[in-house]
Amino acid sequence: QVQLVESGGGLVQAGGSLRLSCAASGSIFSTMDWYRQAPGKQRELVAAITIRGSTNYADSVKGRFTISRDNAKNTVYLQMNSLKPEDTADYYCHAYSVRDYWGKGTLVTVSA
Numbered sequence: 001q002v003q004l005v006e007s008g009g010g011l012v013q014a015g016g017s018l019r020l021s022c023a024a025s026g027s028i029f030s031t032m033d034w035y036r037q038a039p040g041k042q043r044e045l046v047a048a049i050t051i052r053g054s055t056n057y058a059d060s061v062k063g064r065f066t067i068s069r070d071n072a073k074n075t076v077y078l079q080m081n082s083l084k085p086e087d088t089a090d091y092y093c094h095a096y097s098v099r100d101y102w103g104k105g106t107l108v109t110v111s112a
Helices: none
Strands: 003-007 010-013 018-025 031-037 044-050 055-057 065-070 075-080 089-097 099-102 106-111
Touching: 003 089, 018 031, 018 089, 018 106, 031 075, 044 065, 044 075, 055 065
Parallel strands: 010 106
Antiparallel strands: 003 018, 018 075, 031 044, 031 089, 044 055, 065 075, 089 099, 089 106
């Protein structure tokens, strides 16, 4: 059974940092992503990483967020620095293998 389990969300002041983790089980995914969804907004792609380490970022987080993965642990991370109130959202881990898999999400709240 495939599972994606996120952790690491929380409350942080603007300018602070958080590190999210997503532990995958049941499958090895060639690409894993982080999405986020703010209240009243559509879910958007934040960052993606391939199994070889190629990365892609949304323009809004470039230079502030870093996605990485540990293939031995089947875990993907999202290091978030210089956080802004507009980064406040539920953050979801996503992967695709025959079908989409989503974690349950972890809430990140950035106070001004």
